[in-house]
Amino acid sequence: MKNQIENHKKEYIDQLIELLKIPSISADPKYKQDVKKTAHWIEKALIDIGCDQVEVFQTDGHPVVYGEKIIDSNAPTVLVYGHYDVQPPDPIELWDSPPFEPVIKETLIHPNGAIFARGACDDKGQMFMHIKAVELLINNNALTCNVKFIIEGEEEVGSDHLEQFITDHKVKLKSDIIIISDTGIHNMKNPAITTGLRGLSYMEVTVTGPNRDLHSGLYGGTVANPINTLCQMIASLHDHNKKVTIPGFYDQVQEISEEQRRGMNKNATPEEEFQKSIDIDASVGEKGYTTLERKSIRPTLDVNGIWGGYTGEGAKTVIPSKAHAKISMRLVPNQNWQDISKLFEKHFKSIAPEGACVKVTTHHGGDAYVTPEGHNAYRAAEKAYQEVFGVAPYAKRDGGSIPIVPMFEKILGCKTILMGFGLDSDAIHSPNEHYGIDNFLKGIETIPLFYKYFSELEKA
Numbered sequence: 168m169k170n171q172i173e174n175h176k177k178e179y180i181d182q183l184i185e186l187l188k189i190p191s192i193s194a195d196p197k198y199k200q201d202v203k204k205t206a207h208w209i210e211k212a213l214i215d216i217g218c219d220q221v222e223v224f225q226t227d228g229h230p231v232v233y234g235e236k237i238i239d240s241n242a243p244t245v246l247v248y249g250h251y252d253v254q255p256p257d258p259i260e261l262w263d264s265p266p267f268e269p270v271i272k273e274t275l276i277h278p279n280g281a282i283f284a285r286g287a288c289d290d291k292g293q294m295f296m297h298i299k300a301v302e303l304l305i306n307n308n309a310l311t312c313n314v315k316f317i318i319e320g321e322e323e324v325g326s327d328h329l330e331q332f333i334t335d336h337k338v339k340l341k342s343d344i345i346i347i348s349d350t351g352i353h354n355m356k357n358p359a360i361t362t363g364l365r366g367l368s369y370m371e372v373t374v375t376g377p378n379r380d381l382h383s384g385l386y387g388g389t390v391a392n393p394i395n396t397l398c399q400m401i402a403s404l405h406d407h408n409k410k411v412t413i414p415g416f417y418d419q420v421q422e423i424s425e426e427q428r429r430g431m432n433k434n435a436t437p438e439e440e441f442q443k444s445i446d447i448d449a450s451v452g453e454k455g456y457t458t459l460e461r462k463s464i465r466p467t468l469d470v471n472g473i474w475g476g477y478t479g480e481g482a483k484t485v486i487p488s489k490a491h492a493k494i495s496m497r498l499v500p501n502q503n504w505q506d507i508s509k510l511f512e513k514h515f516k517s518i519a520p521e522g523a524c525v526k527v528t529t530h531h532g533g534d535a536y537v538t539p540e541g542h543n544a545y546r547a548a549e550k551a552y553q554e555v556f557g558v559a560p561y562a563k564r565d566g567g568s569i570p571i572v573p574m575f576e577k578i579l580g581c582k583t584i585l586m587g588f589g590l591d592s593d594a595i596h597s598p599n600e601h602y603g604i605d606n607f608l609k610g611i612e613t614i615p616l617f618y619k620y621f622s623e624l625e626k627a
């Protein structure tokens with residue numbers, strides 16, 4: 168199959184480029200038609216490779232695309248999940264080439280080229296590998312599993328309507344394992360399989376002071392300035408050890424044994440290399456934990472955006488009436504995102520000083536997930552990576568979130584294996600996002616082997 172991938176390389180890349188040209192930005196209502204257009208593009212791609220029951224399902228949000236290839240009711244069934252929506256490209260001026268006009272460029276890390284475009288790695292490029300891999304299997308008459316595809320358009324905004332969709336289509340989606348390529352490997356020489364995702368709780372806060380913006384000369388010194396207040400409140404959310412100060416925040420956190428911690432730290436990126444990769448001269452985080460632990464097995468709190476007052480050209484002397492911030496928390500196993508959102512709200516309101524009115528709203532969230540390392544599907548993935556990369560992959564817990572994964576388990580009772588091929592340096596969610604051509608092609612090579620080994624192990 169490797170030869171066939173080499174022969175079809177250009178065609179695969181051209182198709183991906185076509186997909187990357189559609190600006191399927193789920194967060195921005197202006198792009199609703201483009202999101203829909205992308206769903207229909209995927210629909211056609213699934214039909215073209217020979218899938219059946221292909222359908223674009225409308226939801227109360229963006230559409231979900233479904234398709235399947237059932238070969239034998241006794242064969243194991245694999246559900247492939249991916250997302251065709253992308254993050255907004257802002258700040259657009261920091262892109263070296265337009266985000267929806269894909270270009271291939273060589274980089275130090277990707278000497279054989281990488282495709283630069285929003286969604287190249289997260290997740291169009293990775294999702295599309297699965298369509299091409301199944302196409303190869305069908306064409307070679309080598310498909311040994313039933314395959315179902317569920318490709319959604321709202322992952323980047325919290326998968327708000329997907330839960331309802333999977334609840335309504337439980338029977339249709341029934342499968343033995345879910346596989347997702349929406350995470351990363353360590354590097355091209357050392358593949359790693361992601362075995363953990365963090366949860367997320369995303370909040371927005373507003374502090375209101377006076378009922379209108381005030382002249383800062385006439386009123387300055389007499390009222391609580393909402394921006395000053397908000398900054399003080401936010402600053403108090405961490406203590407000097409960089410622990411989150413919300414009462415109860417750590418109560419449910421699953422502690423990891425010393426032995427497990429030693430094991431995971433063996434594969435850590437050297438500290439200098441980490442700092443150099445993002446141009447910082449010191450790592451900062453929760454006391455008592457390594458950088459790797461801080462970004463995988465520990466919960467965190469970060470401000471994602473803050474605004475208020477005058478931010479335009481020049482100067483304006485004003486005490487604003489309101490100040491706002493978006494604050495999110497990454498969660499780990501056993502923390503329940505709804506409970507954490509409530510703890511945050513209660514605490515944040517409780518620390519409001521006199522003269523400030525605080526409003527807290529919850530945007531979206533999801534729980535953490537740990538994949539089953541003993542599952543046949545995990546072993547099949549290990550064997551597949553080992554064969555393609557020539558080295559056995561190690562298990563690594565990741566810091567990002569895919570909120571639908573724990574939902575799949577809750578609603579469908581089905582486990583997930585994360586078979587990602589991206590790199591941390593691929594700049595997902597950032598300007599100049601890209602995806603290595605080799606990563607893309609190696610993914611297309613690895614996935615068919617997964618199917619082969621999974622059906623073998625399930626039969627044994």
Ligand code: BES
Pocket residue numbers: 289290322323324325326349350351364367531565566567568569570
């Ligand atoms: N693919 C990412 C998640 C990811 C990336 C996990 C790399 C592990 C390694 C996904 O598209 C994403 O960005 N998820 C969001 C959550 C969502 C609710 C906006 C996230 O993690 O911020």
Ligand code: MN
Pocket residue numbers: 250289290322349
């Ligand atoms: Mn993603």
Ligand code: MN
Pocket residue numbers: 254289323595596
């Ligand atoms: Mn993403």
